[in-house]
Amino acid sequence: xxxxxxxGDLHVPHRAADLPPKFxxxxxxxxxxxxxxxxxxxxxxxHDYLKTICPDLHIVRGEFDEDARYPENKTLTIGQFxxxxxxxxxxxxxxxxxxxxxxxxxxDVDILVTGHTHQFTAYKHEGGVVxxxxxxxxxxxxxxxxxxxxxxxxxxxxxxxxxxxxxxxDGEVKVDKIDFKKTSTTNSAP
Amino acid sequence: xxxxxxxxxxxxxxxxxxxxxxFYMQRAIDSNNLxxxxxxxxxxxxxxxxxxxxxxxxxELYIRVFDELRKLExxxxxxxxxxxxxxxxxxxxxxxxxxxxxxxxxxxxGSVYIKSNDVTAKDILKDLVEMCRAVxxxxxxxxxxxxxxxxxxDKLPSIGSELEGDxxxxxxxxxxxxxxxxxxNKLWVRMQHxxxxxEKEKREKERNELRDLVxxxxxxxxxxxxxxxxxxxxxxxxxxLEQVVNCKDELAQCYLxxxxxxxxxxxxxxxxxxxxxxxxxxxxxxxxxxxxxxGLMERLSNxxxxxxxxxxxxxxxxxFSKLNYAIxxxxxxxxxxxxxxxxxxYLFLLKFTLHVxxxxxxxxxxxxxxxxxxxxxxxxxCDDKASKQIVAFLSAPLEKYNDxxxxxxxxxxxxxxxxxxxxxxxxxxxILIQSILKNNTHIATADEVDALFELIKRLIKDxxxxxxxxxxxxxxxxxxxxxxxxxxxxxNDDPEEMAKIxxxxxxxxxxxxxxxxxxxxxxxxxxxxxxxRRLRGGDENPFGDDTSATPKRILQLLNETIxxxxxxxASELALRLYLQCAQAANDCELExxxxxxFTKAYLLYEEEISDSKAQVTALRLIIGTxxxxxxxxxxxxxxxxxxxxxxxxxxxxxxxQCRAVYECAHLFWADNCENLKDGERVVLCLxxxxxxxxxxxxxxxxxxxxxxxGSVALYVELLNKYLYFLEKGNAQVxxxxxxxxxxxxxxxxxxxxxxxxxxISSTLRYMEFQRQQQDGGMSEKYQKIKMEWFE
Numbered sequence: 005x006x007x008x009x010x011x012g013d014l015h016v017p018h019r020a021a022d023l024p025p026k027f028x029x030x031x032x033x034x035x036x037x038x039x040x041x042x043x044x045x046x047x048x049x050x051h052d053y054l055k056t057i058c059p060d061l062h063i064v065r066g067e068f069d070e071d072a073r074y075p076e077n078k079t080l081t082i083g084q085f086x087x088x089x090x091x092x093x094x095x096x097x098x099x100x101x102x103x104x105x106x107x108x109x110x111x112d113v114d115i116l117v118t119g120h121t122h123q124f125t126a127y128k129h130e131g132g133v134v135x136x137x138x139x140x141x142x143x144x145x146x147x148x149x150x151x152x153x154x155x156x157x158x159x160x161x162x163x164x165x166x167x168x169x170x171x172x173x174d175g176e177v178k179v180d181k182i183d184f185k186k187t188s189t190t191n192s193a194p
Numbered sequence: 195x196x197x198x199x200x201x202x203x204x205x206x207x208x209x210x211x212x213x214x215x216x217f218y219m220q221r222a223i224d225s226n227n228l229x230x231x232x233x234x235x236x237x238x239x240x241x242x243x244x245x246x247x248x249x250x251x252x253x254e255l256y257i258r259v260f261d262e263l264r265k266l267e268x269x270x271x272x273x274x275x276x277x278x279x280x281x282x283x284x285x286x287x288x289x290x291x292x293x294x295x296x297x298x299x300x301x302x303x304g305s306v307y308i309k310s311n312d313v314t315a316k317d318i319l320k321d322l323v324e325m326c327r328a329v330x331x332x333x334x335x336x337x338x339x340x341x342x343x344x345x346x347x348d349k350l351p352s353i354g355s356e357l358e359g360d361x362x363x364x365x366x367x368x369x370x371x372x373x374x375x376x377x378x379n380k381l382w383v384r385m386q387h388x389x390x391x392x393e394k395e396k397r398e399k400e401r402n403e404l405r406d407l408v409x410x411x412x413x414x415x416x417x418x419x420x421x422x423x424x425x426x427x428x429x430x431x432x433x434x435l436e437q438v439v440n441c442k443d444e445l446a447q448c449y450l451x452x453x454x455x456x457x458x459x460x461x462x463x464x465x466x467x468x469x470x471x472x473x474x475x476x477x478x479x480x481x482x483x484x485x486x487x488x489g490l491m492e493r494l495s496n497x498x499x500x501x502x503x504x505x506x507x508x509x510x511x512x513x514f515s516k517l518n519y520a521i522x523x524x525x526x527x528x529x530x531x532x533x534x535x536x537x538x539x540y541l542f543l544l545k546f547t548l549h550v551x552x553x554x555x556x557x558x559x560x561x562x563x564x565x566x567x568x569x570x571x572x573x574x575x576c577d578d579k580a581s582k583q584i585v586a587f588l589s590a591p592l593e594k595y596n597d598x599x600x601x602x603x604x605x606x607x608x609x610x611x612x613x614x615x616x617x618x619x620x621x622x623x624x625i626l627i628q629s630i631l632k633n634n635t636h637i638a639t640a641d642e643v644d645a646l647f648e649l650i651k652r653l654i655k656d657x658x659x660x661x662x663x664x665x666x667x668x669x670x671x672x673x674x675x676x677x678x679x680x681x682x683x684x685x686n687d688d689p690e691e692m693a694k695i696x697x698x699x700x701x702x703x704x705x706x707x708x709x710x711x712x713x714x715x716x717x718x719x720x721x722x723x724x725x726x727r728r729l730r731g732g733d734e735n736p737f738g739d740d741t742s743a744t745p746k747r748i749l750q751l752l753n754e755t756i757x758x759x760x761x762x763x764a765s766e767l768a769l770r771l772y773l774q775c776a777q778a779a780n781d782c783e784l785e786x787x788x789x790x791x792f793t794k795a796y797l798l799y800e801e802e803i804s805d806s807k808a809q810v811t812a813l814r815l816i817i818g819t820x821x822x823x824x825x826x827x828x829x830x831x832x833x834x835x836x837x838x839x840x841x842x843x844x845x846x847x848x849x850x851q852c853r854a855v856y857e858c859a860h861l862f863w864a865d866n867c868e869n870l871k872d873g874e875r876v877v878l879c880l881x882x883x884x885x886x887x888x889x890x891x892x893x894x895x896x897x898x899x900x901x902x903x904g905s906v907a908l909y910v911e912l913l914n915k916y917l918y919f920l921e922k923g924n925a926q927v928x929x930x931x932x933x934x935x936x937x938x939x940x941x942x943x944x945x946x947x948x949x950x951x952x953x954i955s956s957t958l959r960y961m962e963f964q965r966q967q968q969d970g971g972m973s974e975k976y977q978k979i980k981m982e983w984f985e
Contacts, residue, residue: 017678018716021631047675067770067815068716093811096818096857097865102921106914109956110907130963131956144720146777147822149727 006083007035009058011155012042012091012119013139016050018068020141024153024172027140031057036157038082042119042137043091044068066091066119079111083160084186088113092120092136098147101127104134114186115158115165123148124156126167126182133184135167142172163187204246208255212241216262223269228278232286232299235266239295242334249333249400256337260344263302267345270306280307280318293328297338300325305345315363319346319370327377332385333404339378340407343371343414351419364420368429371418375411376437379450382408383443398445405449412450412457426458427466435473444478451477451486460497463490464507471520475527483524484535488542491517495549508550514557517543518564525568533569534580540565541587548594555603558591562606569613576613584613588622598630599637602645611649616657620673623650627676630683638686640694647702653677655705674713681717689729693743696722700755708762715759719771722748723778730782745782749775753790765802769795769812773819780825788825792834799841806846813841813854821860824867835861839879848890852908856883856915863919873926876919884912884935891942906942907950909935910957917961920975929978936983958984 009031016022023031036058043066045051051071054061065074077090088111095103099121108116114132122145124138138154145151153172158165167182215238222230242259244252270283283303290296304322308315322342329335350367385401386394415421415430431454438450454470455463463470470490474483494513498505508514521543525536544561551557565587569576576584588610592601601607611619626649629635637646647654653673665673681699686692696718703714726745752775759768772795779788795816803812817838826834838861842854859879864870891905913935920927939954958981965976 015720017675017682019682019720021679021682047671049672049675067811093818094814096814096860097821098818100865102918105960106911106918109914109960110911110953112952112956130960144724144727146723146774146781 006037006160008038008040008082008087008158008160009036009155010040010042010117010135010137010158011140012137013044013066013122013143013145014050014141015044015046015068015139015143016141018046019143023141026172026177027153027155027170030170030177033057038062040080040087040089040117042066042089042117043074044119046070062089064089064091067093077107077111079113084163085115085160085165086113088116090116090118092118099123101125101129101134105129105131108132108134115184121145121147122151124154124169124171126156126169128184132186133165133167137169138171200246201248201251204244205251205255208241208244208247209258212238212255212258212262215241219262220265223265228269228273228286231266231269232290235263235299236290236292236295238262239290239298240292242298242337243292243294245331249403252333252337253403256341259298260341263298266299267302267306270303274306280304294334294338297326297329298341301338301342301345305349308346308349315349316366319366322346323370323373323377326374330381332381332388335381336378336385336404336407339374339381340410343374343411346370347414350414364418364425367418368415368421368425371411371414372430372433375408375415375434378408378411379437379441379446383441383446386443386445401445405445408446409449409453409457412453416457416459423462423465426462427469431466431469435469439473439476442478444480447477447481448486451481452489455486455490455493460493461504461507463494464497464504464511464513467511467513467516471516474520475523479528479530483528484531484539487517487521487524487539491542491546495546498546498550505550514547514551514554517546518560522564522568532580533576534583536568537565537580537583537587540568541583541590544587544590548590552594555600559604559606562604562610566606566609566613576615581614581618584610585618585622589625592625592629596629596633598626598633598635598646599642601626602642602649608645608648616652620652623653624673624676626650627680631676631679635683636686637684637695639691640698643684643695643698643702647699650677650680654702654710656707670709671713674710677710677714678717681714681721684721689725689743692725692728693748696725696748697751700751704755704758711758711762712764712767715755716767716771718755719752719774722752723774726778726782745778746784746787749779749782749784749787749791753787753794757794760798760802765798766808766812769798769803770815772798773815777819777822780823783825785825785827785830788823789830789834792820796834796837806850809841809845810850810854813838813845814857816841817854817857817861821864824864824870839882843882843886848886848893849908852883852886852890853911855886856880856912859883859915859919863922863924865922871922871924873919873924876924877926877931880912880915880919881931884909887912891938906939907953909939909942910950910953913939914957917957917964920978921964921972923975927978929980932979933983940984 014020014023033056037060039054039058039061041054041061041063043064045063046066046068047070051061051063062078062080063074064078065072065076076094077088079086079088081087088108090107092098092104095107095118097103104116104118108131116132116134118134118136119139121136122139122143123136125134125136127134135156137156139145139151140153140155142151142153155170157168157170159168163186165184165186167184169180169182171178171180215234219231219234219238222234238259241255247255273283280303284300287296287299287303290299301322304318308318326335326339326342329338350371351363382401382404386397389397412434421430434450434454438447441447451473474486477483498508521539525531525539540561544558547554547557547561588607591604592598595601611622614622630637637643654677684695684699686695699718699721703711703718706714725743726748729743729745729748752771756768756771756775759765759771772791776788776791776795779791799809799812799816803809820834820838823831835858839855839858842858843851845851845854856879859876862870862872862875862879887905887908890908894905913932916927916932916935961976961979962981964972965981967973
C-alpha cells in the first residue's frame, strides 16, 4: 500500500491566505510516501511546507509559480503504475478531456494528474485515468465559478488504485472514493 | 573586620561553651536546682554577647541557644506548678550579671506567665517589649526581639488558637507586636550605618540575610485574632507605613512594602488602596517602586481572576483610576527613571486592566494613552530594554483579545507603536498580521482597513531615512507575502462595503514602490475579481450613482492598477492578470472592456516579453483565454485571432511555432457554441502547422539526424489533433489528410530510432478502440480512416 497525495493550485498568497485548517490538520507528516503537485503553489513557503509532509515531492510548473525551475511536465513510476504530471494550462482547450487524453497518450502513462481548472475530476478513458485534484485552497478560478477546496489521496496497491477525494463543503470535509483497476495489457511497451 | 576563618573559629569556641553550659544547666534542672539552672543558663546566654560573629554565624549560635532554652522554659512551667510566682523568678534572674542574658531569661519567664492569673498578659507584654530597649546593639537587639516574638507567638490570641480572649486582649496583643516590629526595624536600619563606608555593600548583604526576622512580624499580625479589615485599615496599616516611611531606609522600605503586599489578604489591599498607594511617593527615591507596584498589581490581577465575585469591589473602589494616578505620580517624581522603567509600570497596569476590566476598552486605551503621555512629556529615549518592554506592552492586549479588530479600536495603540524603532515596528506589524491569520479575524470595513494599514505602514511603504535596501531578500519577500495573505482577510458580505475596501487597499498598496508591487498587487486583483463575480450574481442597482460598485468600475480600477505593474518590469505577471480580467469582463458581457484588456496583453507580449520560453507560455495563455471568450463580435474576434496566429508563427523555435499554430486551431472551434465552429479554418490552421513541421523535418534531414526525432512527434501530435476535430464532427477533416500524415509518420519511423514510438502505438491503439465503438456514431466517423495506412 503506497499513499500518494495529489494536490495543487493553492495560489498562496495571490488568491488565498493558506490551506484550510481542517486540511492542514489532516496532512500529517510521515503518513504519505509521495506528493505530486500540479503547480501554482505559488511561493517557496508552500514548497517548504509540502516538504515537511513528505520529502519525496514532485512538482510541475503552473503559470503563476514563483520558481521558474519546475519542469513543464514530469513522469514517474510508483508500484505498477506510470504517472504523468502536468499543470494543464498548456493543454488547450483548458479542461477538455479529449485534449488531456492526447497528452496522456503522449506521455504514455496510466494515470495523468493535472490541474488548472480548480475542479476535481476523475475520468477514465481508453488510455487510462485523468485525475484533477482541484484547488487545495479553493482559490478563485476564471474557469470554474464555484470552487470548493479539495485534494486527492491515491492508495496504490498492486494493479489497483483507490482514489480518495477530500472536499471542504460548507465547513465540513466530505470524502468520496473511486476504484480503478489496471489490466496489464494497457501497459504499452517502452 | 571579621574574616571567614576567624568566624569559624569563634563560632566553634562559642558553640563548645554553649554545649558545656547547657549540659550543666540540664543537670541542674534534673535535680530541681533552680538557682544553678539559672546560673548556668545565664553563662550559656553570655555567648550571645559576642561581637565577633557575622550575622550568619550569630544565627547558628542563636539557634543552638534557642533549642537549649526550651528545656529551661519547660522547667519554669513546672516551677509555676509548684507555686513559684513570677515575681520570685524575676527576682532571682536579676542576679544574672549582664543585661543580655538577663533579658533572654526575663522573656522566657514572662512568656510562661502570660497564661497565668498572676499578672495580666497586657502588663507582661508591655514590660517585656519595653525592657528590650536596653539592648541597642543592632545585631544582638534584633535577635533578642526575635526571640521575644518567637517565644510569645503561640501565647497570643490568634486565629485557630484556643486563646480567644476579648477585644481588649486582641488590641493588647496587636500593640505588642506593632511595637516590637517598630523597634526591630529601627535596629535593622541602624545596621546600615555601622562601620566604614567601604563596607556598605557587605552590610547590605548581611542585612538582607536578616530581613525575615523583621518581616515575620507581619505574618504574626496577619494571624492575630481580631485583625479584621477595620482594624487593619485604622491601626495596623497606618502604624506600619509610618515606620516604613520614617525609617528612610531604602532596603527596609523595599522589603517591607513587598512584605505587606504579599502577607496581607488581597481584599484588604483593595480596600486600603488609597493609603498604600499614598505611601509610595513618600518612599526614598532610590527605592525600586516598580517592583512594589508591579507586585501589587500582579496580586490584584490574580485575585480578580481567581475570585470572580470580588470583581464588583474593584469597580466600587475604582482601583483602576487610583493605580493609574499613583503610577503617574511615581513616574513624575522619579525623574531619573529610565524609559524602560515607566513602560514596565504601565505594562503591569495594562495587564491588571486586561484581567480585571477586559471589557472596558476605554480603560485599556487610557493606560496606553498615559504611557504615551509619559514618554512624550519626559522625552525619554527608548533604548533596547525599553523597546522590548514596549513590544510586551503592545502584545498584551493582542494576547488577551486575540482579535485585531478590538486592537483597532484602541486609539492610542498606533501612538505607542511610534516609539519602536523601524525594525521592531515592522516585527510588531508582522505579529499583528499573524494574529489575524491565525485567528481568522475578518477586517470588515474600509475604516478598519485604514486603521490597520496605519499600524502596519512600515511594511507597506518606505519611510524617510530608512531604506530597506539592506534587508535580506528572502525576509523581504516573506514580509510582503504576509501582507499579501492579509489582503484575503479583508472581507465584507455587503458588496458596496467590499468595493470600498478594495479601493482603500489599492490606495495604500500603490504607495509601496517597485519592489513591493509585484507581490501585493496580485492578491488585490483576485480579491476584486471575486467581488465582481458576487456582483454579477446580484441585481444591478438602477438608482446607483457614479460611485456605487459595479463590475465595470472595478474592472476599470484593475486596469489602472495592473498598468502600474508594467511600469515596474513585472510584464509577465501583468499579462497574466490582464487575461484574468478579460475573462471576468467576458463573464459580465462587457465586450469593450474585455477587448481593452486583450489589447493591453498583446502590447505587453509584443514589447516586453522577449525570452523565448516566456513567450511560449504567454502565448499559450493568450490562446487558452481567447478560446474561451464568447463576448466578442466577429470582427473583434477575428482581429485578436489573427494576431494570435501571427505571434504563433513567429515564435523563435520552429517546433514551438508548430505547436502554437495547431493550438490556434481551437480558436476556430468552440464546442458549446454552434456559430463558432469553422471547420475550414481549423483545417487551414492545422495544415499551416504541418508545413512548419515539414520545415523542421527538412532541417533535421540536412543536419543528418541529430534532432530527427523532433518532427515525428509533431506529426503524431498533429494526427491526434485531426482526430480530435474529426470526432467533434468537423467534416473538413478528410481521409486524404489523415492518409498523407500517416505516410509521413511511417517514413520517419523507418529511418530514425524515435522516442515517439510509444506515442504512435498509443495513438494507433486509441484509433482502433474508437473504430470498435458500438454507440455514439464514433465508428462512422472513423470509417474514413483505414488502419492499413499505418502499417
